Amino acid sequence: MRLRHIEIFEAIRRTGSLxxxxxxxxxxxxxxxxxxxxxxxxxxxxxFERVKGRLVATREAEILAPEVTRLNQxxxxxxxxxxxxxxxxxxxxxxxxxxxxxxxxxxxxxxxxREAQPGITFDIHTHHSAELVQGLLNRELDLAVTxxxxxxxxxxxxxxxxxxxxxxxxxxxxQTTTRLADLMNDTLIVLDSRDASGALLQMAMDxxxxxxxxxxxVQTHYVACALAEAGCGEAIxxxxxxxxxxxxxxxxxxxxxxxxxxxxxxxxxHDPLSNLQREFMERLRLACDALRQGMPx
Numbered sequence: 001m002r003l004r005h006i007e008i009f010e011a012i013r014r015t016g017s018l019x020x021x022x023x024x025x026x027x028x029x030x031x032x033x034x035x036x037x038x039x040x041x042x043x044x045x046x047x048f049e050r051v052k053g054r055l056v057a058t059r060e061a062e063i064l065a066p067e068v069t070r071l072n073q074x075x076x077x078x079x080x081x082x083x084x085x086x087x088x089x090x091x092x093x094x095x096x097x098x099x100x101x102x103x104x105x106x107x108x109x110x111x112x113x114r115e116a117q118p119g120i121t122f123d124i125h126t127h128h129s130a131e132l133v134q135g136l137l138n139r140e141l142d143l144a145v146t147x148x149x150x151x152x153x154x155x156x157x158x159x160x161x162x163x164x165x166x167x168x169x170x171x172x173x174x175q176t177t178t179r180l181a182d183l184m185n186d187t188l189i190v191l192d193s194r195d196a197s198g199a200l201l202q203m204a205m206d207x208x209x210x211x212x213x214x215x216x217x218v219q220t221h222y223v224a225c226a227l228a229e230a231g232c233g234e235a236i237x238x239x240x241x242x243x244x245x246x247x248x249x250x251x252x253x254x255x256x257x258x259x260x261x262x263x264x265x266x267x268x269x270h271d272p273l274s275n276l277q278r279e280f281m282e283r284l285r286l287a288c289d290a291l292r293q294g295m296p297x
Contacts, residue, residue: 001068003075005039008032009047010072013065016054091276092121096135096144099126100221101263104240105291106145109283120276128219129196136266143277144266145284147196147238156269158281161288165201165259168225168242168252169234177256180210187233189216189224197221197238197261204259240291263288 001009011021011032022032040046047064048055057065097106102124113120127135129148135141136155151157167178171186191198205212218224221237225245228235238261242252265281267273273281 001039001042004035005042006068006072006075008035009039009061009064009068012036012048012055013057013061016056018055091117091119091274092123093277093280094123094125094140094142096125096127096132096141098128098132098146098148100238100241101145101147102126103222104238104244105263105284105287109280109287112283112287113280116279117276132266136268139268142267143280146264146266147261148264148266149196149262152266154269155266157264157266160263160265160281160285161292162260162262163238163240163288163291164254164261165197165236166239166242166252166254167234168237168246168250169228170231170250171234173251176253178253179256180205180208183234183236184210184212187216188212188214189218189227189233189235190214191221191224191237192217192219195219200259200261201236243291 007025008021011024012018015021015024018032018036019029022029025032027035036047043060045060046058047061049058050056095106106124110122110124113122125135125141129146129150132141132144132146132148133152133155136144145160148157167183169186190201193199193202216224216227216233218227221241222245224235224237225241227233229245229247229250236255239252239254246252265284267277
């Protein structure tokens with residue numbers, strides 16, 4: 001299927017009408033009919049059947065639909081990027097980040113970048129590590145900010161600094177620090193061990209011979225914080241997210257000994273960085289330094 005075939009396919013699926021699809025694509029109805037006929041001739045089967053005056057997708061079209069929808073979304077993404085590059089010549093960054101960093105770190109860095117260069121635009125995606133890596137390799141992202149400490153073929157990992165895991169909850173007390181062993185009788189909310197921070201926590205508990213019951217396991221730091229705020233238990237999350245999610249009645253305590261979580265930015269190894277990307281990375285590094293110096297939470 002050609003790109004124009006994808007457009008007419010999606011337009012007819014969305015409207016159920018050749019006339020309305022033609023109007024959506026700003027072409028005449030005969031041109032739309034010719035496009036549909038050409039697409040069906042290329043594929044060797046019909047895409048739509050007329051049912052009670054409406055065009056309804058055939059079984060073959062329904063099987064094709066998810067892939068065609070994905071391609072159409074990619075096409076729209078290319079159009080938005082091209083429009084942004086045309087309308088904002090000062091630069092555009094396609095940025096990926098771990099969900100927790102999108103809450104506690106990126107907002108101030110994006111603001112500082114736009115204050116320094118008002119024309120810059122961002123396309124920000126929050127994903128877990130595997131999706132960030134794939135987004136970079138597929139050239140869907142320019143930069144990815146992550147807790148991940150792993151090195152990947154074709155990607156360069158640049159250290160930005162570190163944060164640390166903290167205890168966040170409603171557990172009373174005047175202590176500013178706590179040991180993992182002191183939390184073992186509490187209702188714990190922890191991160192999935194497939195998460196870099198969750199894996200670090202699991203290794204620390206294993207090293208100390210701790211094997212607590214974990215009634216609540218989550219995928220993201222801020223969900224753990226929200227559950228702790230609701231009184232569901234005591235969370236162990238990174239300090240950046242804890243600071244952003246700290247609410248009245250909640251207490252954040254550093255762990256003793258501390259569990260450091262490195263922050264990194266991933267880029268494609270063979271692509272030269274633009275000055276815009278270098279400046280953004282430096283702002284990220286400075287923001288990480290400022291957050292680290294602001295400990296405890």
